[in-house]
Amino acid sequence: MEIEHKYLVKKMPEDLSKYKKKEIEQGYLNRNPVLRVRKSNDDYILTYKLKLEKGSKKTPICNEEIEAPLTKEAYEHLKEKADCNLIVKTRYIIPYRSKGKKYKIELDVFHGKLEGLVFAEVEFESVEDAKNFNKPKWLGEEVSGDKRYRNGFLISMENLDCFKE
Numbered sequence: 001m002e003i004e005h006k007y008l009v010k011k012m013p014e015d016l017s018k019y020k021k022k023e024i025e026q027g028y029l030n031r032n033p034v035l036r037v038r039k040s041n042d043d044y045i046l047t048y049k050l051k052l053e054k055g056s057k058k059t060p061i062c063n064e065e066i067e068a069p070l071t072k073e074a075y076e077h078l079k080e081k082a083d084c085n086l087i088v089k090t091r092y093i094i095p096y097r098s099k100g101k102k103y104k105i106e107l108d109v110f111h112g113k114l115e116g117l118v119f120a121e122v123e124f125e126s127v128e129d130a131k132n133f134n135k136p137k138w139l140g141e142e143v144s145g146d147k148r149y150r151n152g153f154l155i156s157m158e159n160l161d162c163f164k165e
Contacts, residue, residue, distance in 0.1 A: 002049070002063040003124045005133065006149050009107065010140035012118070013094060016107075020093045027082025031152040034063075037070065037078045040091075044075035061144050062127065084155040088112045096122075098134045105136070116160055119149055 013019075026038040034049035045067050052062040070078070079086070092107040103122055110117040120139055124130040143149045148162055 001052070002061075002065040003127055003130050004061050004121050004144070005124075005130055005135075005142055006061070006144045006146075007120050007122070007135060007142050008140035009118045009120055009138065011138045013092075013107070013138055016092050022091045022093070024091055025079075025086055025088050026151070027079050027086045028152065028155055029078060029081055029083065031083070034152070036151075037075055037082065039075055039079075044070040044072055046070050046074075046078070082155075085113055085157070087114065087151060087154055089114070094120075096136055099132065101129070103133070105139075110154075113158060114154060114160065117154075117163070119143065 022040045024038060024040050026036055029035040029037065032051070034047070034051075036047040036049070038045045038047065046069075048066045050064040052064060088111045090109045090111070092109070094105040094107055096103045096105050103124075105120050105122050107120045108118065122130075122133065122135070124133065147153050
């Protein structure tokens with residue numbers, strides 16, 4: 001099971017070059033349940049996700065998730081069948097400690113049609129762990145329950161107008 005919170009970013013962490021990163025391209029073949037193909041650096045992955053909890057300011061997003069490797073050829077073939085736009089982003093993996101526990105913050109910096117969009121996700125071992133998480137000061141408002149930050153919504157966007165207040 002995948003348990004996560006999504007956050008806006010108040011201030012970008014300094015020196016992102018010191019963190020591990022992944023160049024990601026992904027497309028969606030279906031949205032409910034989610035069927036996604038992803039290229040992450042030189043890995044190709046097919047993912048099935050079934051949403052169990054949408055998430056809100058007080059509850060994390062919970063998904064049943066299954067991943068399977070793909071060949072490059074299979075990825076390229078399935079990518080052509082993806083709905084709407086592909087999502088292209090750089091994901092920085094930032095280690096973080098809170099209350100003695102180790103976490104990985106995944107900072108996503110989007111490119112292409114979503115250039116300028118940045119948010120972060122943190123995955124947890126349990127719902128209780130997610131509820132007790134103390135985020136770093138550079139993370140802002142939690143947006144786990146905001147549909148604008150879901151990939152199924154992002155693939156249909158032509159620009160970032162919906163994020164303007």
